[in-house]
Amino acid sequence: MKVFECCRWNRTPPYRASVMAMVWVTWATQVYSNALPANVQFQGFASQGIVYSRVNRFFTDAVDKAGLDFTEVGINGSMLPHPSMRIAAQILARRAGETDDGHIRLDYGLLDFRLRSVDRYDLGIRVGRLKNPLGLYNETRDMAFTRPCVLLPQSIYFDRVRDIALSGDGLHVYSNHRWAHNNIYVQLGAILPRVGGTTTESALLMGNRPGKLQRELTYLGRIIYEYNGGRVRVAYSDFLVNTGYREGSGGSNGDGDIRFNPKILSLQFNAETFSMTAEYARRNFKFHALENYLPFDEVTGESFYLQSTFRPTAAVELMLRYDVVHQDGDDKNGKQFQALTGIPGYFRYAKDWTLGGRWLSSQNWLISLEQHWVEGTAWLPPQDNPNINAIKKNWGMTLFTVTYRFF
Amino acid sequence: MSLILGNKTPLLERDGFQCNASCFFFTYLSKPSFGLMTQTVAMVSPKYLAILLLLNVSIIHAQHLAVHKSNKLQSLSISTVRAIFSMRLQKWPDGTPIKVFVLQGSAPGHKQFCKRILGIFPYQLQQAWDRLVFSGKAPAPVFLNSEEDMRKRIAQTPGSIGYLTKEQFDESVRMLPVE
Numbered sequence: 001m002k003v004f005e006c007c008r009w010n011r012t013p014p015y016r017a018s019v020m021a022m023v024w025v026t027w028a029t030q031v032y033s034n035a036l037p038a039n040v041q042f043q044g045f046a047s048q049g050i051v052y053s054r055v056n057r058f059f060t061d062a063v064d065k066a067g068l069d070f071t072e073v074g075i076n077g078s079m080l081p082h083p084s085m086r087i088a089a090q091i092l093a094r095r096a097g098e099t100d101d102g103h104i105r106l107d108y109g110l111l112d113f114r115l116r117s118v119d120r121y122d123l124g125i126r127v128g129r130l131k132n133p134l135g136l137y138n139e140t141r142d143m144a145f146t147r148p149c150v151l152l153p154q155s156i157y158f159d160r161v162r163d164i165a166l167s168g169d170g171l172h173v174y175s176n177h178r179w180a181h182n183n184i185y186v187q188l189g190a191i192l193p194r195v196g197g198t199t200t201e202s203a204l205l206m207g208n209r210p211g212k213l214q215r216e217l218t219y220l221g222r223i224i225y226e227y228n229g230g231r232v233r234v235a236y237s238d239f240l241v242n243t244g245y246r247e248g249s250g251g252s253n254g255d256g257d258i259r260f261n262p263k264i265l266s267l268q269f270n271a272e273t274f275s276m277t278a279e280y281a282r283r284n285f286k287f288h289a290l291e292n293y294l295p296f297d298e299v300t301g302e303s304f305y306l307q308s309t310f311r312p313t314a315a316v317e318l319m320l321r322y323d324v325v326h327q328d329g330d331d332k333n334g335k336q337f338q339a340l341t342g343i344p345g346y347f348r349y350a351k352d353w354t355l356g357g358r359w360l361s362s363q364n365w366l367i368s369l370e371q372h373w374v375e376g377t378a379w380l381p382p383q384d385n386p387n388i389n390a391i392k393k394n395w396g397m398t399l400f401t402v403t404y405r406f407f
Numbered sequence: 408m409s410l411i412l413g414n415k416t417p418l419l420e421r422d423g424f425q426c427n428a429s430c431f432f433f434t435y436l437s438k439p440s441f442g443l444m445t446q447t448v449a450m451v452s453p454k455y456l457a458i459l460l461l462l463n464v465s466i467i468h469a470q471h472l473a474v475h476k477s478n479k480l481q482s483l484s485i486s487t488v489r490a491i492f493s494m495r496l497q498k499w500p501d502g503t504p505i506k507v508f509v510l511q512g513s514a515p516g517h518k519q520f521c522k523r524i525l526g527i528f529p530y531q532l533q534q535a536w537d538r539l540v541f542s543g544k545a546p547a548p549v550f551l552n553s554e555e556d557m558r559k560r561i562a563q564t565p566g567s568i569g570y571l572t573k574e575q576f577d578e579s580v581r582m583l584p585v586e
Contacts, residue, residue: 038506038564039504041546041547043540043541043547045541074541076540076541076543078543078546080504080546083497083498083502083503083504084498086546088543088544089543090541090543108542108543109543110543112543112544114497114498117496117497117498118500119483119484119486119487119490119496119500120486122495122496126543126544130543131542131543139538139541139542140537140538140541140542143537143541145537146534146537146538146541176490176495178486178487178489178490178495179486180484180485180486181486183486228526228527229489229525229526229527229531230527230531230535231527270528270531271528272528311530314513314518314529314530315513362513363511363512363513363550407540407547407548407550
């Protein structure tokens with residue numbers, strides 16, 4: 001009996017080679033870490049998942065069959081050539097069903113200049129490829145230890161479109177302020193967004209169009225307030241993405257522009273054995289001169305989740321989460337959309353109950369397991385489900401990951 | 408409320424007592440001040456204090472900040488200590504890079520240090536490191552296996568900071584009080 005679906009692993013040798021290379025580098029940097037100069041550091045992680053999805057496919061190419069197509073390997077290094085300047089970079093290989101093919105990419109690569117750093121505050125500038133500071137989880141979303149369980153709440157951190165949200169190339173200014181019991185961290189940035197991939201185009205323009213999306217100057221900012229060393233954390237993030245659609249010679253519908261503006265409000269309460277996290281996002285899209293591709297010129301989506309984490313021991317965490325997304329806040333059940341396009345209304349929302357547990361068996365090892373019960377397919381990856389007629393309203397999945405990290 | 412959310416690290420906890428109680432919501436919200444509450448109860452009624460001590464408080468070995476001998480500072484504020492150990496403050500006032508040493512997360516000494524000196528839970532500190540390190544914003548601390556290692560590495564490394572129990576201090580490292 002074939003238990004695991006391994007054939008896609010065999011079909012993609014570059015993916016396998018890249019993951020093997022990363023694992024090898026991870027091992028080598030750990031073994032030889034004592035030989036490194038004092039101002040150089042390497043850290044890394046490797047994670048392998050087993051995904052079993054029911055009714056619809058998520059990171060797998062078959063339902064009711066366990067798949068191994070969920071792998072994340074990352075390695076990062078940093079160097080301090082001067083007390084006020086750091087160089088840091090991370091390379092990442094990620095395989096996630098058909099949504100990510102496992103190629104090695106630069107996750108971030110930056111120069112960090114500390115202009116001022118005293119006991120009460122820091123002021124600095126970072127330039128390069130920078131992770132976007134959105135919500136509580138975005139900057140480290142591919143590192144399993146930083147997630148509450150296996151997957152982040154998909155309503156806000158959806159994996160079907162990642163590049164835009166993940167990082168951008170440009171400049172961030174940051175300022176950290178510290179008092180006895182209160183901290184404020186501010187980060188503001190001007191970047192060029194990553195809109196090159198076809199998944200971004202498919203998501204924004206509902207299909208792979210003849211033209212291309214173009215990078216335009218994009219702004220973002222986040223402010224975090226922390227009370228008593230993080231006992232309470234409140235954050236507000238704002239992201240103003242500008243991108244142009246250039247039809248080129250392949251089509252006849254002309255050029256257009258897209259303005260995408262998500263705002264996220266985050267709240268977290270941390271006690272010794274219990275944490276509560278809630279985030280609410282409003283995502284406004286404005287489309288100019290793209291009526292030939294889209295049935296609307298403006299739409300505002302809404303996302304919300306409430307997540308509670310219990311720690312019966314220092315090494316065990318149990319998580320319960322309710323996560324909901326509406327692609328259009330004015331058409332929550334998708335009925336108007338269905339009338340306009342003929343596509344079922346449940347493509348426009350998703351309600352997800354997740355129950356999970358994770359075991360930090362040591363400083364280096366993490367084992368996570370979670371179960372989803374989902375109604376609606378708003379964040380179901382179309383890449384894993386090419387036959388739109390086979391997509392059903394109620395579905396679910398079980399995910400299991402083993403992760404190793406080293407410092 | 409003002410008592411529970413008081414600003415100063417309470418005397419009881421400084422002197423090496425550890426509170427294990429999880430009585431009230433607000434105790435969680437500001438756990439480092441639990442000792443202050445215990446003191447307040449004691450002022451009202453010594454009988455209740457005796458019960459609290461019997462039920463909830465156990466004596467442990469206290470951790471103290473340890474720095475390289477060349478460090479000329481007289482003390483550090485709690486916000487500065489938190490900023491250093493969460494890897495946000497990366498150089499000393501004289502410009503020397505700060506090198507942070509910690510024990511492995513499962514070590515009792517590390518847990519005590521987080522809760523008693525920093526006033527945060529070990530998992531919060533680990534999450535703060537992961538967030539900064541894996542987004543390229545800060546270096547990771549150096550993890551060590553024992554207090555002997557910690558003392559040796561601090562003695563060898565200018566700009567370093569870590570923590571030791573009182574009996575582990577010798578002339579090779581300096582103890583630095585927290586204000």
